[in-house]
Amino acid sequence: xAFCIALNVSMGQIASLLxxxxxxxxxxxxxxxxxxxxAPAMITAIAANILAAPLGSPSMIFFIPVGITVALVSSAxxxxxxxxxxxxxxxxxxxxxxxxxxxSAPIATFVFGGVTFAGTxxxxxxxxxxxxxxxxxxxxxxLTSDTIDKAISYSLVSSVIAGLPSRLLLRFRSRxxxxxxxxxx
Amino acid sequence: xxxxxxxxxxxxxxxxPLMLSPLGLAILIFIAWQLPFxxxxxxxxxxxxxxxxxxxxxxxxxxxxxxxxxxxxxxxxRMFQSPVGQLSIDGLEFGLQTSLRLVVITTxxxxxxxxxxxxxxxxxxxxWRLPAGIPIALLLALQIxxxxxxxxxxxxxxxxxxxxxxxxxxxxxLRGLRMLVSPLIFRSLSASVDxxxxxxxxxxxxxxxxxxxxxIALRPAPGLLSLAMTVIVWSTFLxxxxxxxxxxxxxx
Numbered sequence: 001x002a003f004c005i006a007l008n009v010s011m012g013q014i015a016s017l018l019x020x021x022x023x024x025x026x027x028x029x030x031x032x033x034x035x036x037x038x039a040p041a042m043i044t045a046i047a048a049n050i051l052a053a054p055l056g057s058p059s060m061i062f063f064i065p066v067g068i069t070v071a072l073v074s075s076a077x078x079x080x081x082x083x084x085x086x087x088x089x090x091x092x093x094x095x096x097x098x099x100x101x102x103x104s105a106p107i108a109t110f111v112f113g114g115v116t117f118a119g120t121x122x123x124x125x126x127x128x129x130x131x132x133x134x135x136x137x138x139x140x141x142x143l144t145s146d147t148i149d150k151a152i153s154y155s156l157v158s159s160v161i162a163g164l165p166s167r168l169l170l171r172f173r174s175r176x177x178x179x180x181x182x183x184x185x
Numbered sequence: 186x187x188x189x190x191x192x193x194x195x196x197x198x199x200x201x202p203l204m205l206s207p208l209g210l211a212i213l214i215f216i217a218w219q220l221p222f223x224x225x226x227x228x229x230x231x232x233x234x235x236x237x238x239x240x241x242x243x244x245x246x247x248x249x250x251x252x253x254x255x256x257x258x259x260x261x262x263r264m265f266q267s268p269v270g271q272l273s274i275d276g277l278e279f280g281l282q283t284s285l286r287l288v289v290i291t292t293x294x295x296x297x298x299x300x301x302x303x304x305x306x307x308x309x310x311x312x313w314r315l316p317a318g319i320p321i322a323l324l325l326a327l328q329i330x331x332x333x334x335x336x337x338x339x340x341x342x343x344x345x346x347x348x349x350x351x352x353x354x355x356x357x358x359l360r361g362l363r364m365l366v367s368p369l370i371f372r373s374l375s376a377s378v379d380x381x382x383x384x385x386x387x388x389x390x391x392x393x394x395x396x397x398x399x400x401i402a403l404r405p406a407p408g409l410l411s412l413a414m415t416v417i418v419w420s421t422f423l424x425x426x427x428x429x430x431x432x433x434x435x436x437x
Contacts, residue, residue: 002325003373010333018351018358047323114283122254129258159363
């Protein structure tokens with residue numbers, strides 16, 4: 001769980017280091033949800049969003065409900081085996097993207113007025129310029145960027161789990177009430 | 186009295202737009218009242234100091250970018266012909282208002298969080314009767330965070346020496362990300378176990394494992410001053426949100 005918190009906070013920095021135009025800031029939460037279940041994943045999301053504030057992403061503290069949603073939905077997807085194949089991981093990531101865009105849009109709109117210290121603020125301005133109201137503009141921006149981001153995050157977690165040795169995965173699978181993380185060969 | 190002048194400057198700059206309304210002036214006085222406490226708003230580690238400096242630098246750039254973007258793409262009836270093209274006055278105002286709102290909210294949040302030491306945070310969480318694993322996970326995460334950038338660089342160099350290019354075009358980089366994250370997970374998991382043993386040895390994690398009887402040296406809490414700071418910062422923060430959500434009156 002500690003590593004997943006650190007991974008959440010630092011994944012954005014890794015993405016910018018590799019010059020990838022994505023957030024990837026929920027990879028730790030998704031990984032924790034798949035390996036350890038919903039409760040540790042929710043704690044991971046809350047802790048990571050709080051820790052991100054003094055480490056350069058101050059607005060993250062207000063997006064804790066989004067992190068909790070990602071933890072719950074990812075855990076549910078893991079239970080039905082969505083991470084066992086890359087294409088189901090991508091499809092479920094797109095669904096999560098729509099859900100998280102819907103949850104984050106009111107926060108971004110009513111707390112921040114649609115401006116959140118991210119490069120995607122440009123998209124909000126473009127949608128507003130096209131005549132959409134602010135809430136809809138923020139939601140459309142989330143729909144555009146979150147679906148891609150979450151689909152890639154899910155495929156990344158799926159491929160990381162596929163690469164983990166079974167010795168390590170058994171540590172998680174041996175416990176009751178944990179999601180199915182077995183991979184198809 | 187103010188030994189941290191940059192903190193004061195940021196507070197005043199961030200609160201300056203509030204002066205445009207009578208209520209804003211009241212808020213400014215309210216914020217200014219906490220300036221004598223700014224010596225206590227000191228980041229307590231080099232990493233947090235660097236985060237604070239980064240935030241200060243990025244805030245101004247962020248406000249400028251938000252104003253320009255909204256002025257260029259924003260819709261509205263009032264338009265202004267600038268040398269670089271037509272700008273929307275409504276867009277400019279919207280960009281200024283929202284970006285300054287974010288700067289003020291985040292400044293309040295950051296000022297509250299930065300001076301907290303991780304050990305104080307962990308002990309406070311434990312005093313709330315939260316499971317012992319939560320504070321320990323937070324402390325571990327902070328330690329891992331400190332070492333993670335170095336680990337990433339080492340793994341990247343190692344993979345490059347094996348012929349796996351992690352940097353480059355978008356799709357190969359995405360594929361290479363797995364080669365970076367998987368070893369990072371292994372490395373961090375083993376490091377977490379070592380560090381957790383270290384915490385147990387300091388009796389930070391009360392579990393069935395044997396610990397030592399060595400007491401932990403805790404910093405004394407500032408008591409009344411800490412309470413006053415907490416009340417001031419959080420009431421400013423919450424009042425600001427109420428103003429900007431339109432629940433409290435605000436005129437610009």
